[in-house]
Amino acid sequence: MNQIPQIFDVVIVGGGLAGLSSAIHLSKNNLNVLLIEKNNYPKHKVCGEYISNEVLPYLEYLGIDVFGIGAQKINKFQLSTPQNNILKSDLTLGGFGISRYELDNALYEKVKSQHVEMVQDSVIDIKFLDDVFSVDTKNNNTYRSKLVIGAYGKRSALDVTLERNFIKKKSPFLAVKTHVKGDFPNDLVALHNFKGGYCGVSKVENDIINLCYITDYDAFKTYKDIDEFQEKVIFKNTYLKTIFQNSTPVFERPLTISQISFSNKNPIENHVIMCGDTAGMIHPLCxxxxxxxxxxxxxxxxxIIDYLQGKIKSRQGLENAYQKSWNNEFRTRLKVGHFVAKLFSKNKLADLLVTILKRIPKLLPQIIKQTHGKPMVVK
Structure with missing residues (x-):
């Protein structure tokens, strides 16, 4: 077994999509990388499990063939309101459906083949002193590195330790996910609104349908359990009622996650480079x-590679470059996502918008375009 070096080039905190992808990318460029993740693989996660095709070139660069592990090609979109007003459209860029269980595991297996050091542990603190990071874990280990990537998800006790602003605000959203077997087109992603929330529906591998919905927690907790909430709220949308009642659960019980925050986050915190949901979340409606x-x-x-190779001359230069790249790539997406989600949270307005979008069919592809990027260029 290789001895862990005293100082890593990069410590990555969190082994989800962003953390695993970074670990592969950095190790392919001969950097000393440590990945710290608290969970085992494979593992199901609360997630919509639809990905736009913009990332396919990059996943290929990382050595991941999503269609080889069962991803479903998706090129059609459907949206409905609680009043069962429905809108249909083609997806110009298109996407694919794959479960986090399969995709995370494929990335994990690739990380292992790249000989990245991996530790199963929880990070409780990250300190920066004299241009070096110290990463402390629950198991009383401390790891030192030149750089740290924070990729530990939507919300964590670590956010409290780092005193991030968003963690101080109320997070009223709850998400529920389940997998079912039933009749649903392979090439379609659907978003069905109900009072106080919306549900994404799409196929993933093995002919499984992913159902993932988000709702206001205060409204949800007035019902005794998930079944009652679905019966009395979600099933008011007849499209959702049909899918739920004509399918067979794969999971023993649905997965849930609460306190989801869509508040603005900083992509750099205490010199830590934040990625994925740790840096910012777009509403699942998008x-x-x-x-x-x-x-x-x-x-x-x-x-990071450019910085460690001397192409970026200072840590401040690296942080400024990442902040700028993040804003250029995601700021508009997040603003549009917040705006669209707010509009569709009002039932009457949602119906009006769907009616308008039906009359002006060119408008919907433009809205979708604002929440998606262009196919990624791999250097």
């Missing part, structure tokens, strides 16, 4: 959070 996580990993990794 269906592109997984792509953003993977894209942010590419941006961070390439800039």
């Amino acid at each position: 269906g592109n959070g997984m792509s953003m996580a993977i894209r942010s990993a590419q941006m961070a990794s390439q800039l």
Whole structure:
């Protein structure tokens, strides 16, 4: 077994899409990388599990063939309101459906083949002193590195330790995910609104349908359990009622996650480079959070490589470059995502918007374009 070096080039905190992608990218460029992740692989996660095709070139560069592990090609989009007003459109760029269980595991296996050091542990603190990071873990280990990538997800006790502003604000959203077997087109991603939320529906590998919805937690907790909430709220949308009632659960029980925050976050915190949901989240209504996580990993990794090779002359230069890249790539997406989600949270307005979009069919592709990027260029 190789001895862990005293100082790593990069420590990555969190082994989701962004963390794993960064680990592969950096190790392919001969950097000393440590990845710290608290969970085992493979593991299901609450996620919409639709990814736009913008990230395909990068995943190929990382050595991941998503269609080889069962991803479903998706090129059609459907949107409905609680009043069952429905809108259909083609997806110009297109995307694919793949579960986090399969994709994360494929990335994990690639990380292992790249001989990246991996530790199963929870990070409790990150300190920066004299141009070196110290990363402390729950198991009383401390790792030192030149750089740290934060890719530990939507919300963590580590955010409290780092005193991030968003963690102080109320996060009223709850998400629920389940996998089912039933009749649903392979090439379609659907977003069905209900009072107080919306549900994404799409196929993943093995002919499985992913159902993932987000709702206001205060509204949800007035019902005794998930079944009652679905019966009395979600099933008011007849499209959702049909899917739920004519399918067979794969999971023993749905997965849930609460306190989801869509507040603005800083992509640099205490000199830590944040990636994926740790840096910012787009509303699931826009269906592109997984792509953003993977894209942010590419941006961070390439800039880190440039910095360690001396092409970027200072740490401040690296941080400024990442902040600028993040804003250029994601600021508009996040603003549009917040705006669209706010509009569709009002039922009558949502119906009006769908009616308008039906009358002006060119408008919907433009809105979708604002929440997606262009196919990624791999250096």
